Ligand SMILES: CCCCC/C=C/C(=O)SCCNC(=O)CCNC(=O)[C@H](O)C(C)(C)COP(=O)(O)OP(=O)(O)OC[C@H]1O[C@@H](n2cnc3c(N)ncnc32)[C@H](O)[C@@H]1OP(=O)(O)O
């Protein structure tokens with residue numbers, strides 16, 4: 706789809722790049738000539754993903770264990786990265802979510818979603834942005850958001866709040882940092898099957914609505930999201946700034962995606978709380 710070498714010479718950090726959509730984007734960036742850095746909390750998973758990537762591509766892949774909820778750790782990751790060479794592109798992909806009745810959320814539960822999804826994206830963006838501005842280096846920040854930024858979403862309220870806040874960051878920094886050579890853009894994916902999303906959002910007992918209710922009759926392909934991300938971070942998208950592109954087959958125009966949960970009984974919710982998945 707793209708010219709060979711579209712991302713040649715670009716150094717890209719994908720947070721949460723060891724799994725799911727982060728890994729899919731990373732693979733595509735490598736195939737287009739980029740050098741990749743992936744971070745997450747679980748080094749063993751990062752290493753396993755990086756080994757697969759290295760087997761498929763001659764591009765350089767570096768792994769860094771970093772919990773993006775921890776600002777000190779984020780700064781250390783950026784220092785370690787910059788010691789080799791400046792990044793050109795940051796992809797804020799790491800996030801957490803789970804379905805829950807909001808009245809059953811403890812403060813710690815709310816923070817378990819807000820901290821990685823909102824604070825993590827903010828810390829990584831600030832840490833990269835400061836270094837780009839100090840070094841007079843151009844940069845791109847791509848944040849992976851959600852259509853909940855448009856519709857809101859019942860039963861995943863902390864995630865909808867965090868993603869909306871990161872959209873506000875994307876629009877605000879487009880104006881503030883655009884003159885400093887930094888573009889900020891975002892993608893709002895609809896349903897793309899991943900182990901993380903299925904584990905947190907599709908417990909046994911939820912209907913098959915992701916495909917059935919989608920105007921295109923299917924969920925997204927990882928390659929479709931990876932292609933969009935590749936375009937948005939590339940110099941070909943140099944005049945796109947502060948925008949969020951939706952990639953959901955039109956699903957959000959029909960439903961926020963949580964209506965089936967309104968029909969759940971208290972017994973189903975109790976079962977869900979008891980059987981919750983660890984991401
Ligand atoms: C149309 C489709 C739209 C999709 C939009 C978005 C999709 C996605 O974001 S998909 C990505 C999903 N991936 C992940 O979530 C991966 C990361 N996940 C995790 O790290 C865990 O699953 C986590 C979210 C539970 C966080 O783990 P951790 O920080 O280790 O948290 P604790 O287990 O220590 O729990 C903290 C706190 O939260 C309460 N809690 C955890 N799960 C639930 C739950 N399912 N329901 C209610 N409460 C939950 C837990 O009980 C703790 O609170 P306290 O008991 O008060 O201490």
Ligand SMILES: NC(=O)C1=CN([C@@H]2O[C@H](COP(=O)(O)OP(=O)(O)OC[C@H]3O[C@@H](n4cnc5c(N)ncnc54)[C@H](OP(=O)(O)O)[C@@H]3O)[C@@H](O)[C@H]2O)C=CC1
Pocket residue numbers: 720721722723724725726727744745746747748750771772773774797798799800801821825849850851852893894895896897898899900901902984
């Ligand atoms: N799949 C879907 O249908 C949709 C996904 N999205 C968004 O796409 C992105 C990727 O999701 P997806 O691939 O599905 O799910 P995954 O669970 O595979 O991805 C989440 C990634 O974030 C990392 N992560 C979580 N918490 C932290 C933390 N504190 N510090 C560092 N890394 C962390 C995880 O790694 P580790 O556990 O090692 O830390 C994991 O690699 C997310 O932003 C999600 O909100 C949006 C809409 C729909």
